[in-house]
Amino acid sequence: MAARTKPLSGLQVLDFTRVLAGPYASALMADLGAEVIKVEGPGGDEYRHVGPFREGESALFQAANRGKRSILLDLKDPADRKVAIALASRADVVIENFRPGVMARLGLGPDELRRRNPRLVYASISGFGQTGPNHARPAYDIVLQAMSGMMALTGDADGPPMMVGEAIADVAGGLFAAWGIMAALFERERTGEGRVIDLALFDALASMMPTAAARVLVCGQDPSRVGSRHALSAPFGVYPAGKGHFAVAVLNDRLFIRFAQAIGRPELAADPRFATDAERRLHEPVLAEAITSWASDRDAAEVVAALTEAGIPAAPLSTAREAWSSGQVVSRGLASPVDHPILGQVALPEQPVHFSDVPRGNRRPAPALDEHGAQIRAELEK
Known part of the structure; x- marks a missing residue:
């Protein structure tokens, strides 16, 4: 049977996010064929400047921004803001992770953009959401692990609380953001209307702890650390x-x-x-x-x-290096090669879901800052 197009081919995503949660969500969509335009301000995404580095290129940025195109827009500049509005008017999805209220003050909030484009799915990702007592607080993964109860549940029973060894709040937020966007797009097929999505990283991380939630909410317990043992089962x-x-x-x-x-x-x-x-x-x-x-x-x-x-x-127990080089990872295609203009051929992670008759791989590397800016601006003239 001939290979089919990727599930999100033709979907237009305008991505205003930076660092990890938002870029992770849009990278998952890019893996599935979505056309993701990454909007970066002067200086670019912070992850461009966070190691580890190879040939001056951030490995983290490469992993989180694979498959996208980049345009540099200063959203405080009226002319660049006009370009952003024009791009949003053509997009299926807008994703942003500024502090609550910032995009509205720039004239790029959901009300303004959806007035121009009613089919738009507008996703806002923030640490604590657009409402609630903590909505204006800044949040990084360590803060969210601390406040959600995740850190209190991690570590030896007689030792101090510990972080999970991955930016789990950002990853959880990216997953739930992509999931919410897909649900809104499915609804749009029936109603013709887009929707606004409010995703808090705190909420996403709390939702990733169903065992703790069941014990607290149903049984009134206060779970504590049990080290590398299951809290409820043995051995x-x-x-x-x-x-x-x-x-x-x-x-x-x-x-x-x-x-x-x-x-x-x-x-x-x-x-x-x-x-x-x-x-x-x-x-x-x-x-x-x-x-x-x-x-x-x-x-x-x-x-x-x-x-x-x-x-x-x-x-x-495998190390991360052993796991990523294992036969299981290789056979499942969890990483696939891309051709990078500086790094040459490099393996980057790929979303894990297998779709029938859709080959894995065949992706672009992460873009250089404003690499596609002229091309994207020219497309607006068509």
Whole structure:
């Protein structure tokens, strides 16, 4: 069967965002064929100046802005603002992540742009949303992790709270922004009308913690840190081997019986302390001692092989470098090559969803500042 066009081919996205959450959302859409015009002010997106660098090019900027075109517009300049309005009048989607109220003061708010283009989907991304007591506060990922409860839940039980090892609030915000935009575009197909979307990174991160939310909202609990162990199930966590560490996930009674046999302790399955998942979690330290004792004279790879053979979900701990070079990542096409004018051929991450009959790859690199400015301005004259 012949390859089909990408799902968002023909979609016009005008992207006023910078740093990570907004650019991540529009990069996901660019991966799927959307034509994304990145509007940058003098000096460009801050991520152009954040390392790590290769040949003077920011790796972070390359990853977050793949597949886009760039135009430099000073939105305080009336002539450039006129160009921005003209571009928005032709766009299907506008995304912005300025402080609440900034775009309206520039004459680029949703009311003004949707008056000119009623089909426009206008997405505003901010730290705390367009309303609420914190709406005017600045927010970075570390602030959002701290305020959302994410940081309080991360780390060892007897240690300090810790950040998650990725800018998880920005990524969550980008995902939910793209999801909201897709929902609004689907609605537009039925109504012919666009919609305004208000996405707060704080809200997105809170929504990414359903286990904690259920315990707080339904059960009235106040969850605390449990380290690299599951808060509700056991054995479900990371344990040391004689060399290295391994992760194991036992979530039901049937698996626990097999697990007890695999570690040479079949009697554990008949112990009333481990009769249910809740009881096993309550007595997890006893299980941890049995697991550590069994694994102490094996390296992590041996442990994982034995558990896998027994049908127990288990894995060694990989570094990020090992994961991105693994056969699984390669076979699934989670990164694909692009040709960059300075860096040559470089691999960049790609959105993870596979669509039937749509090949992966075939993308542009991130643009140089104003690389397409003259071209985009010329297109407005047509």
